Amino acid sequence: MKRLNIASTFTDINELYIAEAADMPYASAVIPKKQRGNAFTRFLNSGIGVAMICGIVAIGVTLGVLMMGWNDDPVSPVGNAVTSTAPETSATATSFAFSYEIAPAKDDYEPGETLTVTTEVENLGESFTVKGSSQAFHAAAWLIPHGSTDIHNAEGKINGNFAIREDYVIQTIETGDIGRHRGSILLPETASGIYDLVLSYGDEYQVFENAVRVGTAVIESFAFSYSISPIKN
Amino acid sequence: MDDKDIVSLYFDRNEQAIAESERTYGTYCRTVAMGILDNASDAEECVNDTWVAAWGSIPPHRPTLLRTYLGKLTRNIAINRLRSRRRQKRHPEFMLSLSELSECIPAPEEELDTRLRDLLDEFLAAAEPLDRKLFVGRHWYNRSVSVLAQGYGLTPNAVSVRLSRMREKLRTFLNERGYEP
Numbered sequence: 001m002k003r004l005n006i007a008s009t010f011t012d013i014n015e016l017y018i019a020e021a022a023d024m025p026y027a028s029a030v031i032p033k034k035q036r037g038n039a040f041t042r043f044l045n046s047g048i049g050v051a052m053i054c055g056i057v058a059i060g061v062t063l064g065v066l067m068m069g070w071n072d073d074p075v076s077p078v079g080n081a082v083t084s085t086a087p088e089t090s091a092t093a094t095s096f097a098f099s100y101e102i103a104p105a106k107d108d109y110e111p112g113e114t115l116t117v118t119t120e121v122e123n124l125g126e127s128f129t130v131k132g133s134s135q136a137f138h139a140a141a142w143l144i145p146h147g148s149t150d151i152h153n154a155e156g157k158i159n160g161n162f163a164i165r166e167d168y169v170i171q172t173i174e175t176g177d178i179g180r181h182r183g184s185i186l187l188p189e190t191a192s193g194i195y196d197l198v199l200s201y202g203d204e205y206q207v208f209e210n211a212v213r214v215g216t217a218v219i220e221s222f223a224f225s226y227s228i229s230p231i232k233n
Numbered sequence: 234m235d236d237k238d239i240v241s242l243y244f245d246r247n248e249q250a251i252a253e254s255e256r257t258y259g260t261y262c263r264t265v266a267m268g269i270l271d272n273a274s275d276a277e278e279c280v281n282d283t284w285v286a287a288w289g290s291i292p293p294h295r296p297t298l299l300r301t302y303l304g305k306l307t308r309n310i311a312i313n314r315l316r317s318r319r320r321q322k323r324h325p326e327f328m329l330s331l332s333e334l335s336e337c338i339p340a341p342e343e344e345l346d347t348r349l350r351d352l353l354d355e356f357l358a359a360a361e362p363l364d365r366k367l368f369v370g371r372h373w374y375n376r377s378v379s380v381l382a383q384g385y386g387l388t389p390n391a392v393s394v395r396l397s398r399m400r401e402k403l404r405t406f407l408n409e410r411g412y413e414p
Contacts, residue, residue, distance in 0.1 A: 012350050015305070021369035025385065
């Protein structure tokens, strides 16, 4: 069939374009969204749950600022520059618990340096089966400039690609299952400042703020991790 | 284990290379094969053939992007498998994608027309990044319009329009260089 010759020729296009199209920024939304977890988890996943958690966090922040800033440093009480290392665990409960390690572990990285990112995702909700016919459900990790609101924008990724990308096509994930993934991030020569690490698994993700500092940067706010789920397009 | 380590295993003729390739890129290659064959057992055999082909071609070849290299092997093996399916059902999504592609690309006499391939690369290099990703997603990964729409946060109509414009531009581009579909 001569038409298949077209397919063969097209197969051999530049690998960079193939790699570029391999990952889709909203790929986790490809499978129909389904509610996971028990009633408590679903409540936490709801808008009210998120609002309540945000409220609790806000009160905690206020108290923290009052106690740490105003009491300890009478000279420059508020808005002190605080140097923070990356948080290690999730701050809020979701169906999945995310954690990560970056090697080599240090406070500041240099442009051009390669980081190894190891992530763990634990399923805290009910067992479920991924039934995707394409790249439907995946575990991924990537860096974005600190404070960036458009975390899904592939162009916003620091090196234009995922540090980790592992697809699940047909697989049952039991309660308590832990998925471990590892990948590397090459910090471009132009990298500078503070970057947040995004970990995603299926339709949930978590942003770990201030995960990587390139050069000698100072974080002028307190560091928090947060999660929003499920992702809404 | 990263790509460099896996490729080193191939060069050392260490069979662990196959296991690592399967672990890291098995799902990806299976997805590529399924996009063409639409049959799980055929896709599985196709992926196994990919490891054999990788074992036979690395060395001497040293791929810089192992994932896409393995993906290309898988895609070629899947297409060859499709050639041998004479009367059997073919994957409707792949055939639709191929049909759209044949509207703007002529069918070459040989399985691989290197000049045409170079022109395709030139065309893709000049395209807008999003259009290029959609085009390659549609015609290399054989993703449906609805999957692309969800994957890129666009409406299906927007994806269809962008793809249609890309194909029209490609047809004109190739016409100007002596190719007619």
